[in-house]
Amino acid sequence: MDAELMEIRQHMSQFSPFDVLCDALLDEVAGQIEVRYFKAGNDILLLNAEAREFCYIRSGAVEVYRRQGELYNRLGEGDIFGHFNLLRDHKVRFPAKALEDTLIYFISDAVFQYLCEQDEHFADFVELERPRLETIAEEQMRSNDMMVTRIRRLLSRPPVTVSVETSVQDAALQMSKDQASALLVVRPCAPDAPRCFHDVDGETRQVCGIITNSDFRTRIVAKGLSAQTPVGEVVSPTLITAQSDLSIYEAMLTMLRNNVQHLPVLYRQRPMGLVHLSDIIRYETHSGLYLVSNIFSRLSVEGLARLVPDVRAAFVRMVQEGANSQMVGSALSTIGRSFTHRLLELAESALGPPPVPYAFMVNGSMARNEQSIVTDQDNALVLDDSFNPELHDGYFQRLATFVSDGLDACGYTYCKGDIMATNVRWRQPLRVWKGYFRGWMSEPTPETLLHSSIFFDLDSAYGDAAMVGQLQDLIAEQAPRSPLFLAAMARNALNRTPPLGFFRTFVMESDGKQNNLINLKRRGTAPMVDVIRVHALACGSKAQNTFERLDDIHQTPLLTSGVSDKLRYAFEYLCLSRLRHQAIDIEKDRAPNNNIEPENVEGSERHALKDAFQALSNAQKFLKFRYPLPGSQAGRR
Amino acid sequence: MLDIRPRQKIIRADWAAYMRDRAASAQPAAVRQFFATPPPAPDTPIAEVPMVALDMETTGLDERRHAIVSLGIVPFTLERITPAKRRYWMVKPSRSLSASSIAYHHITHSEIAGAPDFDAVIDELLAAIAGKIVVVHFRNIERPFLDAAVRVRRGEGVLFPMIDTMSLEARLYRQSLWARFRRWLGRPPVSIRLNASRARYGLPAYQGHHALTDALATAELLQAQMATHYHPETPLSALWC
Numbered sequence: 001m002d003a004e005l006m007e008i009r010q011h012m013s014q015f016s017p018f019d020v021l022c023d024a025l026l027d028e029v030a031g032q033i034e035v036r037y038f039k040a041g042n043d044i045l046l047l048n049a050e051a052r053e054f055c056y057i058r059s060g061a062v063e064v065y066r067r068q069g070e071l072y073n074r075l076g077e078g079d080i081f082g083h084f085n086l087l088r089d090h091k092v093r094f095p096a097k098a099l100e101d102t103l104i105y106f107i108s109d110a111v112f113q114y115l116c117e118q119d120e121h122f123a124d125f126v127e128l129e130r131p132r133l134e135t136i137a138e139e140q141m142r143s144n145d146m147m148v149t150r151i152r153r154l155l156s157r158p159p160v161t162v163s164v165e166t167s168v169q170d171a172a173l174q175m176s177k178d179q180a181s182a183l184l185v186v187r188p189c190a191p192d193a194p195r196c197f198h199d200v201d202g203e204t205r206q207v208c209g210i211i212t213n214s215d216f217r218t219r220i221v222a223k224g225l226s227a228q229t230p231v232g233e234v235v236s237p238t239l240i241t242a243q244s245d246l247s248i249y250e251a252m253l254t255m256l257r258n259n260v261q262h263l264p265v266l267y268r269q270r271p272m273g274l275v276h277l278s279d280i281i282r283y284e285t286h287s288g289l290y291l292v293s294n295i296f297s298r299l300s301v302e303g304l305a306r307l308v309p310d311v312r313a314a315f316v317r318m319v320q321e322g323a324n325s326q327m328v329g330s331a332l333s334t335i336g337r338s339f340t341h342r343l344l345e346l347a348e349s350a351l352g353p354p355p356v357p358y359a360f361m362v363n364g365s366m367a368r369n370e371q372s373i374v375t376d377q378d379n380a381l382v383l384d385d386s387f388n389p390e391l392h393d394g395y396f397q398r399l400a401t402f403v404s405d406g407l408d409a410c411g412y413t414y415c416k417g418d419i420m421a422t423n424v425r426w427r428q429p430l431r432v433w434k435g436y437f438r439g440w441m442s443e444p445t446p447e448t449l450l451h452s453s454i455f456f457d458l459d460s461a462y463g464d465a466a467m468v469g470q471l472q473d474l475i476a477e478q479a480p481r482s483p484l485f486l487a488a489m490a491r492n493a494l495n496r497t498p499p500l501g502f503f504r505t506f507v508m509e510s511d512g513k514q515n516n517l518i519n520l521k522r523r524g525t526a527p528m529v530d531v532i533r534v535h536a537l538a539c540g541s542k543a544q545n546t547f548e549r550l551d552d553i554h555q556t557p558l559l560t561s562g563v564s565d566k567l568r569y570a571f572e573y574l575c576l577s578r579l580r581h582q583a584i585d586i587e588k589d590r591a592p593n594n595n596i597e598p599e600n601v602e603g604s605e606r607h608a609l610k611d612a613f614q615a616l617s618n619a620q621k622f623l624k625f626r627y628p629l630p631g632s633q634a635g636r637r
Numbered sequence: 638m639l640d641i642r643p644r645q646k647i648i649r650a651d652w653a654a655y656m657r658d659r660a661a662s663a664q665p666a667a668v669r670q671f672f673a674t675p676p677p678a679p680d681t682p683i684a685e686v687p688m689v690a691l692d693m694e695t696t697g698l699d700e701r702r703h704a705i706v707s708l709g710i711v712p713f714t715l716e717r718i719t720p721a722k723r724r725y726w727m728v729k730p731s732r733s734l735s736a737s738s739i740a741y742h743h744i745t746h747s748e749i750a751g752a753p754d755f756d757a758v759i760d761e762l763l764a765a766i767a768g769k770i771v772v773v774h775f776r777n778i779e780r781p782f783l784d785a786a787v788r789v790r791r792g793e794g795v796l797f798p799m800i801d802t803m804s805l806e807a808r809l810y811r812q813s814l815w816a817r818f819r820r821w822l823g824r825p826p827v828s829i830r831l832n833a834s835r836a837r838y839g840l841p842a843y844q845g846h847h848a849l850t851d852a853l854a855t856a857e858l859l860q861a862q863m864a865t866h867y868h869p870e871t872p873l874s875a876l877w878c
Binding site: 004005006007008031032033034035036037038039042058059060100101102103106 | 713716717718719720721723838839840841843844847849850853856857860861864865
């Protein structure tokens, strides 16, 4: 027992951003706090008062307001507030009030500045919205799989070993029997020799070399050695090995640097296995590409449907290994397109060749290359203008039904809004489609606006891609010149708003209501996609992917500098959070969905999500002003 | 634990006069100095009173048979508690530690072995609390133990006004009409122990029995009591005893 007040330190050590402070810094902070009790309803920080401290909630609950009195946030145990006031001009801009009886720890400005200087994580945490999301997004990029995954991950079995005196012929037989492309050569040794270990029989052995497929060619056959030569005489004297905790990336570098294709992996001195360069390449491409080649080799819908668990497994792995949302989104979209493609091939082989050329158009998230594991199908058929409904539609109806049923069997459920090629309205020749699109842009109605938000994310998955290209060109040309359409789309993009943030096990709505679930697609990613689509339409971008659209928007003066980056980080975070919760659902054997439960959202994720919601909310507010209804008051101003 | 009940009769002493007398008559230097720095006048509003929460751990409950083991103080006002200005002393008890008190405070023989006699901390302790109002939870430990320990070593004891958060709780939950009504109904009395009292104000439960933690807990409790039941203008004399 000493003179420390352990209560304070221990409590702070459990909450962000104090949880990651080193012990010495945490001691300093905990040793310098001041405490005050506030009765429910009492003011903690008054608007425009001098700000000399920020606050940590030891117990109770606090509401933070904007200057205008609008609720900004509701906070509970372990949360901090008031730090924005210290970052600006030391005036309270966000007043705070105790919602329950509350015990506050005050931390002085001096300590705050010191912490910002001393601890990068702390500084990141308390910085304003953009830098915090930016840091998290970048951290995730850095911690990408190859850099952090250990080489031991790739070992599938113990190495095949032979003794030095084994003949090369027996060694070759052993390799064939074990289907190994290389063997480790071992010999008895003293217990203190380098690379010595105890084999399964408890004998002390030393790895003295490796013999590979190509050694048989270069070191034995080419040199005319007898098949009875002991392997010990032909092994390479230098042996390149890797420790089992080396990252895959470093292991790959080791192989390239030393020009070897096999790498024995050791745990301390014990050989754990062999890695071949192709293992690494396979690993790197595992998630998407191996599945794709698998999809194309399937001969039936049932065969395709059996790949669904593989898709889920690949998805979970990508998320766990820190892939960003673009990587996951494009991998899943590629897989989705491959299913579509293969189903169309199967349909054509069952129904015969198409009577007129067509393009199978995909819409929504697949067109944007932003699919998640929970997705329905949005598709349509664009037919050649020589299409004659009486003669040809029977074929295309059967084709559409085959594909749509097949997609449903593969986990891409039917579209509830009937945006599918099975709907005759969305199975039309190119000129009809052009007529649709022109009409939607010149005379938007509530219904066509909904169509625009689905069909104006469009890409060809199979067939004559040029027809879909013509439709993309048409949109890019006409949309920027259709202010009424843009204004209507902008208003439509405001229908779904983000929540304010989290409070304990609830989602906080801006009107103070609390929900215990949030649909991250409906309240986060989808409205963000909507907002960015409006800007993309306005600048005539032909990009379909939201990030690529942001790149195009960035080239124009539509958004002030920095805003597109802010949206990019916010969107990335929202997508990633959604993917992460879906991966958790799959891992826990639950059906993945778009919902997240606040109690499953950790401290720093809460803060980052709140920032992302804020960025979305700001972007929505801006949209209203940027695309005023022509002739309205806002337009004249 | 033991069922401690506060004394029902509160003696309203004229503390200001008593402190003046002692300042004039006290012989030992530390004691004289202590009384020469009197606490705020009885009519001072509580919001303006500098306070210091005090807690001590003892080997038992009887100041004639048991001894002080450790003391912790945390200065505060109604505005702020300042743990940074805390002080903590461990002292070697003049009477040996019993096994039960070790189990209770987790202070062991070896920790105590290196500690000084209480005499060595008297000057510092009295200087640290002089001029402030001492706040304790259950004054019938702190007051007699402190008085006895100083008296034994310096020839004169120290008695001074204190605010007792437990007796403030007792006024509300043991002596009020409501409390009597409850008693009349045969309901068990509301607990006025430190953690139970704190819980009524939404204050978190602390792992008790470290003198500093309990001093902090007492300071927080007083802030909560004042914020809930009293006006900041309440004169000190209405609270001390």
